[in-house]
Structure formats: structure tokens, C-alpha cells
Amino acid sequence: MSASTTSALNVQLRVRLRKSFPGGNSSSFALDVSFVVSAGVTILFGASGAGKTTLLDCIAGLQTPDDGEIAIGETVLFDSQSRRNLPPSRRPAGYLLQSLALFPHMTVQQNVQYGLAALDKSERAARSLQTMESFRIASMARRRPGEISGGERQRVALARALVTRPRVLLLDEPLTALDAVTKARIVDDLRAWNAMCRIPILYVTHDREDVSALGENVIVLEAGRVVAQGTPHEVLNRPQSETVAQLAGFENIFECSAIGSHPEQGTMTCRIGGSGLDIEVPLARVNVSLPLRVGIRAGDILVATDAPQGLSARNVLAGTITSLRQRDITVIARVDCGAEFEVHLTPGARRSLQLEPGARVWLVVKTYSCHVLQSSG
């Protein structure tokens, strides 16, 4: 293994920055983040307006942070203290803009080798050909961006960004417009490429499907701040913020107020707002004077047609089915227990329990299926 490969394995992208956008009370916004990512795909997840694109722009040098430091390995790209601010053209970052920004007047090959101006002609041709082959676009080298499909354009943009061998790759929702199959194929090629080069890839998305499908790591951004970071598994199983909750797929999110805590039992009692319904949730370190939210996955709720007894589950709620509908192989039941719950069942369970709208049922929810979320406000 050569020295360059060894160092490439250890390259990390370190970001610590603040940037505020003054505006009216409603429009002012501040990005304030600090994180380190290693080689591999890191998903940057957040709703639109969370600051994802601004963050990428700052790393690439298209926007300047108010202060902080950005570095790739030993190379400092931006440092407010030493007033270092490399222009985009001198940063070793590949950046796939959301609009792709392919040069319309150049062929695919000319686009791909645009960043190789420093190399001599034969080397330039060889390197661009090799990259075009990795991304399966060599056959359309002489066509222009206007003459190829959307998926092919994505491939050209990827090849153009990667042919310069950047030390970090930034992707701004690059695949949102594509159908699932096309997307999966491109992602496979990107993975294969990164298995060789091993650089940090920051992949911005607001699509939660992408998170577990693509990411080795997830950073969740909410209103300009990092609210969670870790593997998809860690982040999704310990959701604390609302963005993560939405990400983790809580169909039921209730506004609650804490009305009592039982440290000896490891639980606390929460009253669901707008109802008299109390539920037991795990004791959590939260500020009880602030409103809480409790998230419950629809698939974590049991349904019983008789009042159950002798259960370890603390929450047994009586209610009435208000609606039932089926989507694919999931039956979605809405149950009114004073507050409305969404419950997911299999079609088999629906048949054997003979569930119909209007039927009286009991919902059983384990304490540990109730996730306490502190609202971000």
C-alpha cells in the first residue's frame, strides 16, 4: 500500500462554522454547526430551510462563514482567526450543485475534462475516459448535455466532479428528480468508486428513504444546528428532535405536558394535550416546563378486541376504530381513544380480529415504545 493511499484513508473533513443571515424577526437565520466526518457517505438530513445548501456552499467556498474553521485533513480551507479563505478554485472539494450546472455548449467529454486543464492533452483524455467508463457515460462522450437523459446528466456531473480527484465530495440533493431504479444504479456506481478512493462524501437530502439506504453516517440539521449525528441506526433509535422523529417515521406525535414523574419506576406520566388521556413514558431528562412531544410508531402499537389483563405494558387505552384502509400490505387503522392514534396491522391480523370501523378495541403501548422528544423551540 503506497503512502498516498494510507493518508487518504485517514482524511477527515472538519467543519466548525457560524454564519448568520440578518433579516426581519421571521427571516433571520443562523447556521451554527460543528462536526467531523470521515471517509464514506454521510447523509446531511434536514427540512428545506435547515441550512443544508448554505453549509455545502461554505465548505466549497461559494459563501463565506462569519467565523469558524474548515479543514480537510491537514489542509485548512477557511480559518477566521488566521484570515485564511481559499477561493473555490483552490479548494480540493468536488461539489455537485443541485442544478448540476453542466456546460451546455460543451460535449460530455469536454465537460468531464474541464477541471483537468493543468494536465497535458493525452493524460487529460486518458483520465476523463477512465472516469467516464466508471460512470458508464463513455458511449455518449461526443453528445451535449441537452441531448442526454436526466440520469445520464447526473452521471456526467458526478464524473466531472470526481475526475479531478477531490478530497471531499459534496452532493446537494443530486438524485431527487430520478426514479428509484435509476437512482439505485447511480448510487451503486458511486459506492464502487468510493470503495477505491475512500473520501468523505456529504450527501444532502430531505428524503428520509435516502438516510438508511445510502448513509454510513447521518447528521441531522434543524434550523441551522446539528441536532443528531451517528449511524442511521443510532440516530433513528434515539430520536430527540422533531426532524429526527419525522425521519424515524413516527406516525403518532402528540403534544404533551408532564404531569408527574416516578423515578423509582423509571417512568413519568404525560397528558396528551386536548384530551384527558394520560400515558406512561420513560423518564427522560427534559425541561418539564416546556411542552413535550411523544412519538409512537404506528407499528409498535398492539390491538386487542377484549380488555387485556396481566400485561407488562403500562399503557392500555380503550377506543373505537374510526377508519380502516389498506396500503400495499399494511392496514392503516385510525383509533379514537380521546386522542387519535394511527395503528399499522397486517391484513392477516385484521381478518382474524374481524376489525371493522366502529369496533371497540384496546390499544397496548409499551412504555419504551413512547419516545420523548423535546421540541426545538
Next chain:
Amino acid sequence: MIEALTLTLRLAVVVSAILLALGLPLAYWLAFSRWRWKFFVEATVSLPIVLPPTVLGFYVLVAIGPLSPFGRWYQALTGHSLAFTFEGLVVGSVLYSLPFAVQPMAASFSSIDRKLLDASALLGASRWRTFWRIVLPLGLPGVLTGFVLSFAHTLGEFGVVLMIGGNIPGATQTVSILIYDQVQSLDYATANRTALLLLFLCFTLLTILYGLRRSSAWHLWEWK
């Protein structure tokens, strides 16, 4: 008449060439600068469109005359005044045709997607390279329009030429001045022939310009 015609064509070629060299950086700056007082420059560049040629010609004449520092400097350098010479005409015409060159160029530059310029910079290109590889090819229709318009506008110029150059055959007598001269001496038949020639010339130029604009051949980069 041949003398006046070659003089006019020579003037138009020199002026439009100078305006191409001058107009490209100026148009680039106007299209992409974020300077807050940019509008002041924009207004100045557009001034010759609304200003009577006599006003512009008068001030240029004063500026290049022996009473101004610039006029004295030029006279000390070359031994003669700029006024009533071909070079004087060039100076006046460049100023007078400036908006016709710069405005189409600036308009086509500012219609280019900024993201393409970002992408170019992200791929390591300098501003210089971005200009030659991205801005110029994509803005080419506007650049050619500016070039042709400034050429045609110089062909038909009258007021500024009369103010600065006077009416010296072989030195400053352009076709439009010649027509004026012929009408003054009541030689309507000759004036008619000269006028027809200028009409034909300008019409041909503009026909070619608009014809090219219609066809896809206008996008020169598609030829390659």
C-alpha cells in the same frame, strides 16, 4: 465618393474593433459586478443614446481641443491637434457608439446562469479561463450583435462627425457628410446615389445580423 466610402468603412472597422476590445470587459463588469454605484456607470454608458450628437460632439471637441489638458498633451506628443483629424473622429465615434456595443453584450452576459460560473470556479478555473471558456461562448450572440450594431451605427453617424471632424475630403469627410455636402450644393442626383449606397449598405448589414439571429447557426458553439 469612393474616397468617402473607404474612409467611412475604415472608420467603422477601427471603431467597432476598439469597441469590441473595450466593450467586452466593460460589459462583463456591468453584468457581474455587485458594486452599489454600478447604476451610475450604466447611466453614463447609455447617455449617448439620448444625448443629441451635437452635445456629445461639442464636448469631445472641447476636450480634444488645444484648451484642454488632454488636447495639449496629445499635441505635445504628436505635433498636431486631434480635432479635424481621422483619429479625432475615432475618439468621438467610440464614445457615441459605446452603448450600441456594450448593451447587447452586457444583456447576454447577465442572462448566463450564475451557477455555471460557480461550477467553473469549483473545477479550479480562474476568472480569466471562465471568461474565455464559459462567458464568451455562451454570450456570443450578444457580442456579435454588439459588434455589428456598433459597426452599422458608425457607418451612419453624422452629427458627432460634423462637430469633431468638419468636412475635409480624404481626412474626415464620411459618406453621410458627403451627402450633406452634395445637398448643400443642390446636386440632388449625386446625393441620391450616395444616399442609396449608404441605405443599401446598412440594410444588408442588418439583414445579415437578423438572419443569423434567427438561424441556429447563430450559436457558433453548435458548429464545432
